[in-house]
Amino acid sequence: MSSPSRQIDWKRILFRYEMLLLVVLVVEWLLFYHFGTTTNRRGIVVGFGTMDRQFDILRHSCEIGLLALALTPVIITAGIDLSVASLLGLCAILFGKFHFDAGMPIPVAIVLTLACGCTGGALNAALITTLRLPPLIVTLGTYSLFRGLAEAITHGAVTYTGFSDAFLTVGQGRWLGLPVQAWIFAGVAVSIWLLVHRTVHGRSFRAIGFSPEGARFAGIPVNRRLATVYMLAGLIAALAAVIYTARLGQAKADAGMGYELFAITAVVLGGTSIFGGTGTVVGTLLGVAAIAVLKNGLATLPVVIRMNAAEEMSGLMTGVLLLVALTGSIVPGVLSKLRARRQAASTPSQTLA
């Protein structure tokens, strides 16, 4: 214990939860690379080990990743937003409506859609802060409300298609070698990271998550901060809606159905406490990556392909991954407890003096 300041505390870095997750991710990737890559009868390398597959992973997980980023600050404040994917569906429909029915050019439609997403988030925030209702209940309500609105607007039947190629590039094209939406995603990820980890705002989210009353007494404008995180979630959900529409070339009321659960899973897998107070954006990113690689990787395994069960297996394995990672996350705690006990046993009692 002579000069702790000069030494980098490797053990602390190695035993961080994010590190564990990174190891899981790397192992997962290598396993899929090993078992999921083959050459087909035309002699072409196919499966997981192709660049195309890697880009598909980025493309397929972009919207869920955005929702997970949106949910990270929300969950850090001990809140939850179940309505993000429904809002994605509603925004996709509104975007189609603005562009085709109202004849607006794409950029205007995008801006308006983002505004609508923000408004949806503001509705959540207003109900949570003014009525003091639990976020779970409020967003469960808006979860049905937003999806219901999307279905009502389209009567569940209208599908907006026929977007211009320039717009579809956002979801299907490449820019500087990477899928276009990967750049957007990176931009959002950096912004959220800055907000959560490098600003006073971010620190206040954790304070609110630990104890809203305490935060209030400490002079933090709790309601305003909560409004910020829910409106931000709505904004990002709208952005995800635009990207989803560009990726598929269609906007339909069922857009993003069920994505909220994958997003919440990714956030929790990333080490953010569902009770609030702690959590990191890096963890969320690793959580998203672990789930995305798992989902896409499973679909390339010959066994799974033979069983024609890619979708079922990915649901099953996502659950297993979550449970394994959460169990693994308590290992460092148990280890240090064991070490403490061993030390206590080996050192004679006189040190107590």
Add this chain to the structure above:
Amino acid sequence: MKNPILRHLARALLLVGAATSLVAADTKLMVAMMPKAKGNAYFLSCKAGADRAAKELGVDLLFDGPTDTNAAKQNEIVENWITLGVDVIAVAAENKEGISTALRKARSQGIGVITYDADALPDARSFFVNQATPEGIGYALMDEAARLCGEEGEFAIITATLTAANQREWQKHIEARLGDKYPKMKLVAVRPCDDLKDRAQSEATALMSANPKLKLLMAICSPGVPGAAEAVKQAGKTGKVKVIGLGLPNENKRYVHEGVTDAVILWNTEDLGYLTVYAGVALANGELKPGASRIEAGSLGSFEIQGDNILLGKPFLFTKENIDRFNF
């Protein structure tokens, strides 16, 4: 303490990495077939035929799709198949435009693409296995009705709505056939049921009391068939007023066995799957080229091709004898 956990982990990783060798190449042709929803009994019936064809041809068949009808999932599965390097992709499209971008990508990488049951945009696939033309359906319904009535007497049609595009198209061909071949038969009324079984039942009841000489009810929307049958049964006119229609076997089985409904007309879903696989394999082998006019499909024989539509041919009649073989 050097970290032993980490050392083991590093070693394990190296092993996995070093052992990366490509699995032995599969020499069989691989056909990937996608239903709209894979639990759907209609598509399971298609799969039964597809499996038979794959076995006969000695190809690998993948049959995967969304668990519920979901256009986004369809795209993701197609994109997965592209990176798996399958030889043929056959899709029943949930959404025409949505799936087409993914299918075009597959074609650009040399994968043979066909659609069946529900078509994508024409430039996104080489051929569409068309299960039924409006003409085929219209003629089959009219011919069967005439056969049951002895080619003379009154009949009425129960349709979905008077404006529904599909139904209008079928009705046009029914009337054309009637005018051409059956001068002694008379179409007395066409009533809409809004695709509701209850509504079809009350319309059928009204039709029977308004037209006492009515010999046959023809329902050309699927809820209409059991609806009309129920009305006939309750009126005690089983056998006197015959019922036929376009529908699914399961919801009509009971009435067919009771003798209320004489025939349900649709296409043979097993044959649809069978033909789709044969067409896909022929496309991949270069035997099926644009402009072809016929295709051979194993035990089912030869099928006609019109433009880029491979025609499954005449609709299939589900009757008392065969209806129990089908479960959808």
